[in-house]
Amino acid sequence: MNALLERLLGRLPIGWLQLSHNKGRFAAAIAGVAFATLLVLMQLGIQGAMKIGSLMPYSLLNADIIISANDGSTLTDRSNVARARMFQALGVAGVAAGAPAYIGMLEFRQPNGVPTTLQTFGFSVADKAFTTPGVAAKFDQLALENTSLIDTKTRGVDATIFADLEAGTPYPFEVNGQTLTAVDTIKVGGTFAADGTMFISDQTFLRFFGNRTSNAPNHILLKVDEGISPAVVLERLREKFKGQALTIETLDAFAAADLAFQTTERPTGIVFGFGVIMGTIVGIVIVYQVLSTDVANHLREYATFKAMGYDQRFFLGIVTEEAIILAILGYIPGLVASFGLYKVMTMLTSLPVQMDGARIVYVFLGTVIACALSGAIATRRLAAADPADLF
Amino acid sequence: MGAPAISVSQLDHFFGSGEALKQAIFDVNLEVERGKLTILMGPSGSGKTTLLTLMGCLRDVQSGSVLLLGDELREAPETRLVSLRRRLGFIFQAHNLHESLTATQNVLMGLQVHGKGDRTKQRKAARHMLGLVGLSDRLDYLPSSLSGGQKQRVAVARALVSNPEVVFADEPTAALDKESGHTVVKMLKTLGETRGTTTVMVTHDNRILEMADRIITLEEGRVISDEHQT
Numbered sequence: 236m237n238a239l240l241e242r243l244l245g246r247l248p249i250g251w252l253q254l255s256h257n258k259g260r261f262a263a264a265i266a267g268v269a270f271a272t273l274l275v276l277m278q279l280g281i282q283g284a285m286k287i288g289s290l291m292p293y294s295l296l297n298a299d300i301i302i303s304a305n306d307g308s309t310l311t312d313r314s315n316v317a318r319a320r321m322f323q324a325l326g327v328a329g330v331a332a333g334a335p336a337y338i339g340m341l342e343f344r345q346p347n348g349v350p351t352t353l354q355t356f357g358f359s360v361a362d363k364a365f366t367t368p369g370v371a372a373k374f375d376q377l378a379l380e381n382t383s384l385i386d387t388k389t390r391g392v393d394a395t396i397f398a399d400l401e402a403g404t405p406y407p408f409e410v411n412g413q414t415l416t417a418v419d420t421i422k423v424g425g426t427f428a429a430d431g432t433m434f435i436s437d438q439t440f441l442r443f444f445g446n447r448t449s450n451a452p453n454h455i456l457l458k459v460d461e462g463i464s465p466a467v468v469l470e471r472l473r474e475k476f477k478g479q480a481l482t483i484e485t486l487d488a489f490a491a492a493d494l495a496f497q498t499t500e501r502p503t504g505i506v507f508g509f510g511v512i513m514g515t516i517v518g519i520v521i522v523y524q525v526l527s528t529d530v531a532n533h534l535r536e537y538a539t540f541k542a543m544g545y546d547q548r549f550f551l552g553i554v555t556e557e558a559i560i561l562a563i564l565g566y567i568p569g570l571v572a573s574f575g576l577y578k579v580m581t582m583l584t585s586l587p588v589q590m591d592g593a594r595i596v597y598v599f600l601g602t603v604i605a606c607a608l609s610g611a612i613a614t615r616r617l618a619a620a621d622p623a624d625l626f
Numbered sequence: 627m628g629a630p631a632i633s634v635s636q637l638d639h640f641f642g643s644g645e646a647l648k649q650a651i652f653d654v655n656l657e658v659e660r661g662k663l664t665i666l667m668g669p670s671g672s673g674k675t676t677l678l679t680l681m682g683c684l685r686d687v688q689s690g691s692v693l694l695l696g697d698e699l700r701e702a703p704e705t706r707l708v709s710l711r712r713r714l715g716f717i718f719q720a721h722n723l724h725e726s727l728t729a730t731q732n733v734l735m736g737l738q739v740h741g742k743g744d745r746t747k748q749r750k751a752a753r754h755m756l757g758l759v760g761l762s763d764r765l766d767y768l769p770s771s772l773s774g775g776q777k778q779r780v781a782v783a784r785a786l787v788s789n790p791e792v793v794f795a796d797e798p799t800a801a802l803d804k805e806s807g808h809t810v811v812k813m814l815k816t817l818g819e820t821r822g823t824t825t826v827m828v829t830h831d832n833r834i835l836e837m838a839d840r841i842i843t844l845e846e847g848r849v850i851s852d853e854h855q856t
Contacts, residue, residue, distance in 0.1 A: 247734060249726075252726045253724075536722065536724045539722040540739075542684050543711060543716065543735065543739050544710075544711035544739045546708045621679075621686055622685075624685070
């Protein structure tokens with residue numbers, strides 16, 4: 236290792252020699268950086284789960300354009316929209332098909348009394364193409380009244396129920412005083428808003444949501460003709476419905492706006508955002524402490540080097556060398572631990588706490604930069620002082 | 627006689643500020659000849675080490691003038707100080723070895739400050755220097771495995787390995803036995819005679835006074851005697 240680093244650096248690998256000289260201190264420094272990394276990754280993981288959860292419902296829909304009431308910011312906090320708008324939209328050039336989408340929350344109690352909330356989507360069986368292929372393939376089973384496709388990743392539900400269901404045994408359960416029978420499964424997962432997801436037909440939906448009517452779905456989904464840009468059709472629709480209290484967007488833009496609202500305006504999003512900021516600050520403080528302590532511990536030796544004619548660039552080189560070593564050696568256990576904790580959190584909460592490649596890269600680069608900057612700041616005292624004052 | 631290695635004039639130095647301001651050096655004027663072994667003596671607190679560090683560009687010159695190898699140190703930019711320091715050798719009282727570097731690596735630091743160079747040659751030179759101070763059997767030892775005297779000899783090797791023009795030594799023989807101390811000072815003296823290396827040494831060690839070319843005595847920050855020996 237020494238020889239390799241000496242060859243790479245073209246000088247004695249003083250940073251490495253310093254770090255590895257005192258094994259206990261080295262281990263503590265690595266643990267500090269690992270903890271800082273873990274802290275940031277956990278906060279990002281939780282925030283990421285919220286983001287994935289916010290976008291999850293959209294991933295179940297298969298449409299180009301969505302028409303909604305303009306008095307809300309998310310998929311579920313808006314007034315209903317008149318189904319008549321769908322028929323009007325179908326008259327616009329470029330619109331190929333439309334479907335009303337009904338969305339609501341249903342709560343059922345498990346045999347053990349635990350309440351479970353399911354985000355419930357109601358679609359006409361004829362409109363199954365407006366759901367993702369995985370859902371659409373099973374949608375015909377919902378032609379029977381009071382049947383549902385239930386999410387096997389629903390939080391807190393006995394896994395044997397889903398195992399039986401997948402083996403062909405329907406699962407009846409009571410909701411709002413009526414029996415609903417799960418006839419097949421989908422895999423979605425819990426969010427901060429619901430324990431799981433369920434698909435039912437529009438007719439079943441209206442049966443379980445007594446105050447809703449078929450004339451007023453939550454949203455209208457549209458598909459455009461093949462070969463036509465949704466943006467072009469979008470402009471035509473906006474022109475058509477000009478002055479009306481509607482939001483007309485591509486599904487992707489609608490989802491992005493929902494996500495932006497959830498992360499920047501909803502209390503949970505702001506709290507998680509703060510969590511990431513605080514985690515990052517605490518992480519930087521830990522890394523700074525590790526590097527500045529290391530520099531302080533070697534100040535006398537650095538002063539000797541300064542007296543010998545070594546310049547500030549040399550000390551920055553040593554500290555950068557240490558920073559990179561600590562960042563790499565601290566990041567690896569931090570990353571491994573975060574994978575483990577992500578799994579534990581997902582298991583316990585059913586939230587989609589997932590690692591992504593960009594996060595791995597950015598947090599690593601952030602760790603290296605934080606380590607290097609911390610070390611550079613810690614050497615300022617050395618730059619400012621006379622060597623004789625440091626002996 | 628050529629220009630002096632060091633020329634000090636009207637040098638004052640203060641520590642602290644405000645009411646705690648204390649003057650450590652008072653109007654010191656002296657010239658140090660090239661190739662000579664000059665010893666600074668005096669009781670503790672007389673300002674010997676302060677004067678040494680001022681002449682060795684380890685401390686800012688506040689008042690007066692210090693010309694080191696022809697360069698004025700007062701208000702000199704850091705880059706000039708860095709290049710001047712590379713022409714010097716320092717032997718510190720507390721040896722100041724790097725605890726995580728072996729004896730050879732510590733001495734190598736005295737060479738690598740001048741550039742990357744041929745690593746094999748540098749290593750060979752470092753080992754040779756350690757051999758000259760009697761440590762050829764301790765080349766790969768860490769300072770923690772060396773005695774006080776051995777550490778001091780590594781520090782001497784580190785200071786001399788790059789053939790400095792001026793060596794500043796603060797109590798270099800304090801941790802050495804009589805024979806080792808004599809060997810080190812003899813080495814410095816020989817360097818002066820053969821290569822023209824100038825040595826300025828702070829010491830309390832009366833055993834080595836006879837080898838000095840000149841003995842300057844300080845008391846309370848003032849030069850009270852300046853004896854040239856023949």
